[in-house]
Amino acid sequence: MSEQSPVSELSHVDPGNVAPGNGYTHVVTGTGRFAAISGQIALDENGAIVGEGDPEGQARQVFENLRRCLAAVGTGFEHVAKLTFYVTDLGVLPAVRVVRDEYVDPAKPPASTAVQVTALVRPELLMEIEALALIPE
Incomplete structure (x- = not known):
């Protein structure tokens, strides 16, 4: 992880009046x-598809791809403000969460949305994950 600059430090807010x-x-x-x-x-x-039929294997490849994309713009998961998960079956979420917690700080997780979809771009795919980040200037 890169050193976090005060200019881009994320604040995790508990609104207190939601679950x-x-x-x-x-x-x-x-x-x-x-x-x-x-x-x-x-x-x-x-x-090539990685982890066909294996939710954890696919999640590892997806998070590694996200890590590489973040690195390409000079940052890492410590600056991710939001993740959006698109899954073809909500049953894969436990495996996704295990891998996610290896990449993000579970004490300060990003905002997240999970959506079940009927299909992704290829039938072998179980998930697609996007990220929004704020990078130090």
């Missing part, structure tokens, strides 16, 4: 340069 988040924060604020990372899927650098 507690389980593995996510309701409100994250901060300043810095905005980066939108397109939804990443379980494809390796050659475009």
